[in-house]
Amino acid sequence: MVAQEFISQGINLPLPLFVLLVGGIISPLIGILAEKVGLVKLREAWMVIVSGAAFVSNYMLYQDLSTSEGDIAVRVIAIWGQNPPLGGCLEIDALSIYMAGSVAFIGFLVAIYSVHYMERESRLTEFYTLVTFMMAGMTGIAMAGDFFTLFIFWELMGLSSYVLVAFLKARWGPIEAGLKYLIMSATAGAFLLLSMALIYGMAGTLNFAMLADSLKGAATTPWLLVLFSTLVVGFGVKSAIVPLHTWLPDAHPEAPSPISALLSGIVIETGLYAMTRVLYLLFDPGVFKMPIALLSVLTMTLANVMALLQSDIKRLLAYSSIAQIGYMLVGLASGTAYGVMGTFLHIFNHSMMKGMAFLSAGSLVHEADTRDIGSMRGVGKMMPFTSLSLFIALLGLGGVPGTNGFISKYHLFAAAFGSDLAWLGVMGVLNSALSMAYYIRIMQVLLAPREDGLKVHEAPVLMVAVTFVMAAIIIILGVWPAPIINLATKASSALVEGLSMYIGAVLG
Amino acid sequence: MSRRMAKYGTAAATLAIVMSLFIFSWLTLEVPFPTNEYASSKLTRPLAPEEPYDGIATLVSRFLWEYRALDLTGQAFVIVTAVICCLALLKPEEGAS
Amino acid sequence: MLPLSPFLVSVALMLVIGLGCLMIKRDMVRLLIGVEILFNAANLCFIAFSTQNIGFVDPFAHSVVMMAIVLDGTVIAVGLAMVLNVYKHYKTLDIRKLRRLRW
Numbered sequence: 001m002v003a004q005e006f007i008s009q010g011i012n013l014p015l016p017l018f019v020l021l022v023g024g025i026i027s028p029l030i031g032i033l034a035e036k037v038g039l040v041k042l043r044e045a046w047m048v049i050v051s052g053a054a055f056v057s058n059y060m061l062y063q064d065l066s067t068s069e070g071d072i073a074v075r076v077i078a079i080w081g082q083n084p085p086l087g088g089c090l091e092i093d094a095l096s097i098y099m100a101g102s103v104a105f106i107g108f109l110v111a112i113y114s115v116h117y118m119e120r121e122s123r124l125t126e127f128y129t130l131v132t133f134m135m136a137g138m139t140g141i142a143m144a145g146d147f148f149t150l151f152i153f154w155e156l157m158g159l160s161s162y163v164l165v166a167f168l169k170a171r172w173g174p175i176e177a178g179l180k181y182l183i184m185s186a187t188a189g190a191f192l193l194l195s196m197a198l199i200y201g202m203a204g205t206l207n208f209a210m211l212a213d214s215l216k217g218a219a220t221t222p223w224l225l226v227l228f229s230t231l232v233v234g235f236g237v238k239s240a241i242v243p244l245h246t247w248l249p250d251a252h253p254e255a256p257s258p259i260s261a262l263l264s265g266i267v268i269e270t271g272l273y274a275m276t277r278v279l280y281l282l283f284d285p286g287v288f289k290m291p292i293a294l295l296s297v298l299t300m301t302l303a304n305v306m307a308l309l310q311s312d313i314k315r316l317l318a319y320s321s322i323a324q325i326g327y328m329l330v331g332l333a334s335g336t337a338y339g340v341m342g343t344f345l346h347i348f349n350h351s352m353m354k355g356m357a358f359l360s361a362g363s364l365v366h367e368a369d370t371r372d373i374g375s376m377r378g379v380g381k382m383m384p385f386t387s388l389s390l391f392i393a394l395l396g397l398g399g400v401p402g403t404n405g406f407i408s409k410y411h412l413f414a415a416a417f418g419s420d421l422a423w424l425g426v427m428g429v430l431n432s433a434l435s436m437a438y439y440i441r442i443m444q445v446l447l448a449p450r451e452d453g454l455k456v457h458e459a460p461v462l463m464v465a466v467t468f469v470m471a472a473i474i475i476i477l478g479v480w481p482a483p484i485i486n487l488a489t490k491a492s493s494a495l496v497e498g499l500s501m502y503i504g505a506v507l508g
Numbered sequence: 509m510s511r512r513m514a515k516y517g518t519a520a521a522t523l524a525i526v527m528s529l530f531i532f533s534w535l536t537l538e539v540p541f542p543t544n545e546y547a548s549s550k551l552t553r554p555l556a557p558e559e560p561y562d563g564i565a566t567l568v569s570r571f572l573w574e575y576r577a578l579d580l581t582g583q584a585f586v587i588v589t590a591v592i593c594c595l596a597l598l599k600p601e602e603g604a605s
Numbered sequence: 606m607l608p609l610s611p612f613l614v615s616v617a618l619m620l621v622i623g624l625g626c627l628m629i630k631r632d633m634v635r636l637l638i639g640v641e642i643l644f645n646a647a648n649l650c651f652i653a654f655s656t657q658n659i660g661f662v663d664p665f666a667h668s669v670v671m672m673a674i675v676l677d678g679t680v681i682a683v684g685l686a687m688v689l690n691v692y693k694h695y696k697t698l699d700i701r702k703l704r705r706l707r708w
Contacts, residue, residue, distance in 0.1 A: 553665070597683070597686040
């Protein structure tokens with residue numbers, strides 16, 4: 001791979017991060033303008049424009065960084081001549097573009113969906129501004145080259161998501177869930193800061209490239225184990241690993257449906273991405289193989305068992321998210337580039353599938369006015385398009401061949417078998433089969449005949465159109481997965497095998 | 509039943525935390541912390557001399573503005589987000605916006 | 606150069622006090638103070654490591670602490686706004702009354 005070091009003195013290409021940040025700053029002004037002038041959908045239109053522009057600029061960045069052989073170079077961006085390792089920097093490689101692209105894509109789809117869903121709520125200016133800032137925070141985490149820059153964008157993402165969970169504050173549910181989420185996530189932020197202090201004490205710097213140069217491959221002393229455990233606690237609350245997941249089954253149902261889709265689809269995966277990046281840059285895979293494998297089995301099993309007992313559809317989908325994080329941890333524990341490729345492939349696929357499941361379930365809840373599965377008997381026949389896309393999402397989550405969920409789960413478990421963690425692969429397959437039980441139960445209840453003559457009509461066209469686009473992506477990528485596997489392979493090899501290029505871009 | 513589980517859970521968590529305090533203290537006193545052991549030789553650090561104590565403040569603020577401007581910009585955005593968050597939480601809800 | 610062990614033991618003590626405050630206290634505002642204690646433990650750890658060069662002080666740790674104080678101040682501010690909203694619904698500041706969301 002050809003290393004390309006590029007420290008730019010300014011901004012010569014609109015980064016998706018700058019697009020989202022500037023769009024987020026202008027958004028309150030657009031909101032005030034919309035109230036003065038009286039144009040109804042101006043705020044929603046601005047949000048759609050900003051997220052679409054972020055996706056387009058991501059694609060432009062991808063084209064800019066691809067070399068002629070088809071590899072992706074690493075670019076370091078530092079502002080005003082303040083170079084790393086002393087200054088904060090953004091370091092963009094293939095993995096950053098992959099994650100930022102996923103964030104922008106699902107953000108764009110959710111923005112189109114929430115035009116109709118949130119049209120009767122108040123404080124819409126704050127809503128759209130906070131969603132833009134949450135996406136900006138996630139893009140910043142994907143592109144950070146310094147640990148403290150990652151922490152600042154981590155707090156940006158977290159702060160927006162606390163308030164977005166508690167957004168419908170007229171009811172008691174969102175407020176309670178938001179407070180619980182805030183306290184647990186703030187504690188995790190303190191542990192993350194503590195792990196940064198320990199790293200600083202050991203290595204004198206917080207720059208990722210210099211840490212990968214000096215701290216990686218060190219012998220396992222007790223202090224490194226302390227550092228590893230504070231890192232897992234710090235990142236694990238946000239990515240919903242099992243002993244630290246208790247905020248999730250309360251927060252995801254109580255949030256408004258587009259926010260649930262964003263949270264389950266990409267926020268917890270960003271926590272997992274940050275953990276993957278830091279663990280692979282700081283430690284040898286042999287150090288964290290066994291602990292991560294044990295956490296993965298615990299996460300999968302407990303989440304699947306708890307999901308069987310739920311009667312609230314959004315809470316069931318929230319427990320299913322925790323189980324899917326368990327599957328992604330299988331890929332992390334394998335320690336090879338192939339396993340990490342499976343993890344990142346599953347991150348994108350899960351954002352499509354779970355995002356679409358939450359959006360369709362949100363349409364069902366919006367029309368039927370209840371979240372209980374038992375009271376939704378027979379609604380599926382009255383809302384055919386929404387329930388069709390929900391079925392495709394549930395089949396994909398269960399891993400039925402023909403959907404992209406099957407492809408990513410196949411790669412994950414094959415990686416587990418291939419790196420002598422065969423028991424982990426077996427547990428994963430068993431859990432995947434177990435999860436089909438509750439997915440089929442939802443489908444069965446939705447299609448059962450209805451006794452009382454309740455009539456619900458179909459959701460608005462824009463909401464249905466978004467779910468159809470996501471369903472089409474799920475089926476197309478299930479049958480022809482080559483482009484997304486190509487991207488994921490480039491991303492994972494940039495993390496696991498391309499470390500010399502990563503270090504060389506900063507140290508020269 | 510859940511109150512008993514909560515009581516046992518609190519007791520177990522308290523025990524775990526006190527034990528981790530003892531382990532951490534033993535670890536600090538027995539195994540010396542590897543301070544700067546993994547510092548790369550390519551790292552140049554602008555250290556501030558500690559003798560004129562009131563000079564440290566100006567040197568730290570100069571370091572902040574000269575080397576950490578990206579983080580300061582990010583922090584400005586976090587503060588704007590926090591203001592909008594508090595607005596969203598404390599504004600009274602009208603009927604329809 | 607100051608000895609490092611007393612600093613690290615006091616960081617551990619502050620961690621224990623912060624986590625104990627989160628588990629034991631009943632008032633919601635005290636829970637937020639517990640979170641603040643945890644953040645201050647991490648800041649103390651940074652400052653402790655900046656004194657470990659003989660005769661010199663590393664300004665990098667001090668600048669990180671200055672930014673971290675602002676960040677956790679914003680988190681606590683949003684937390685207090687949320688506690689205000691909880692009080693409007695539940696009419697009490699007792700966290701043990703917030704058990705309506707079951708498993």
